Amino acid sequence: KKRGNIYLSGAGPSAWHEEYPVAKGKRQSPVDINTNKTKFDPKLAADPLTIRFSDSCCQSIVNTGISFQVTSNGAGCELSGGPLDSTYQFAQFHAHWGAYLKTTGSEHTVDGVSYPAELHLVHWNTKYDDFKDAVDKPDGLAVIAVFFKRGKEHPGFGKIQDLFSKIPAKGAKVNIDFEFNPGLLMPPDSENYWTYLGSLTTPPLYESVTWIVMKEPLEVSVEQIAILRTLLWETPNGVSQMYNNFRPPVPLRDRVIRASFG
Ligand SMILES: O=C1NC(=O)[C@@H](c2ccccc2)S1
Numbered sequence: 001k002k003r004g005n006i007y008l009s010g011a012g013p014s015a016w017h018e019e020y021p022v023a024k025g026k027r028q029s030p031v032d033i034n035t036n037k038t039k040f041d042p043k044l045a046a047d048p049l050t051i052r053f054s055d056s057c058c059q060s061i062v063n064t065g066i067s068f069q070v071t072s073n074g075a076g077c078e079l080s081g082g083p084l085d086s087t088y089q090f091a092q093f094h095a096h097w098g099a100y101l102k103t104t105g106s107e108h109t110v111d112g113v114s115y116p117a118e119l120h121l122v123h124w125n126t127k128y129d130d131f132k133d134a135v136d137k138p139d140g141l142a143v144i145a146v147f148f149k150r151g152k153e154h155p156g157f158g159k160i161q162d163l164f165s166k167i168p169a170k171g172a173k174v175n176i177d178f179e180f181n182p183g184l185l186m187p188p189d190s191e192n193y194w195t196y197l198g199s200l201t202t203p204p205l206y207e208s209v210t211w212i213v214m215k216e217p218l219e220v221s222v223e224q225i226a227i228l229r230t231l232l233w234e235t236p237n238g239v240s241q242m243y244n245n246f247r248p249p250v251p252l253r254d255r256v257i258r259a260s261f262g
């Protein structure tokens with residue numbers, strides 16, 4: 001069965017529950033981060049998040065049909081501390097973004113405000129054998145979310161974007177034969193973050209993600225935001241530019257979002 005474009009076929013994200021009932025579950029993502037209701041947790045400040053990336057961990061970039069994805073063997077790239085009770089290994093990063101001249105694009109929002117794009121750095125819990133074994137476990141994944149905001153150019157991310165023209169269609173993949181340290185994509189201050197228990201933001205929407213949302217956005221240029229949309233995807237009306245590949249926020253339900261800062 002030709003899986004159409006999950007964002008554009010049928011009613012999009014609001015219909016995902018028909019095939020994936022968990023879409024209406026108790027720990028779904030993304031959510032709005034209402035900064036009046038977040039709770040500072042001194043334990044997060046006492047046991048700082050340790051984010052380790054290396055120069056040699058990014059192997060290839062692929063057009064997944066819903067985003068670009070830079071895939072890693074995780075060598076020397078591990079996440080621990082903060083809200084995490086285990087060591088998580090880096091697997092891949094990708095992003096979600098909006099349409100030209102629109103203010104939407106990010107998946108998480110802050111006090112109801114969207115950013116133009118949101119980067120996700122996906123890690124899996126090394127207590128499991130591999131990503132596939134971890135992906136549907138309640139403590140299986142940890143994803144660092146970094147908001148993009150329009151500002152000065154980010155040359156590092158530009159090196160990844162230079163590869164977009166080589167992956168014009170779903171399934172297209174090229175090797176990354178230069179050193180790229182994903183740490184370049186962390187905001188200047190990565191001490192301040194919000195964390196909560198949530199899910200994958202695309203089907204199958206497994207409730208397996210400990211979210212770590214950086215408070216400080218990363219600046220990229222307005223042209224770089226536009227270049228995201230030069231990636232291509234299939235739509236019900238044929239191949240076109242990729243944008244609006246984001247799930248809007250869903251109810252927080254019975255969860256409190258903790259902050260690592262006061
Ligand atoms: O952070 C997320 N963004 C996505 O597109 C979801 C996903 C789905 C499958 C694998 C990795 C990530 S979860």
Ligand SMILES: [Zn+2]
Pocket residue numbers: 094095096120201
């Ligand atoms: Zn994502």
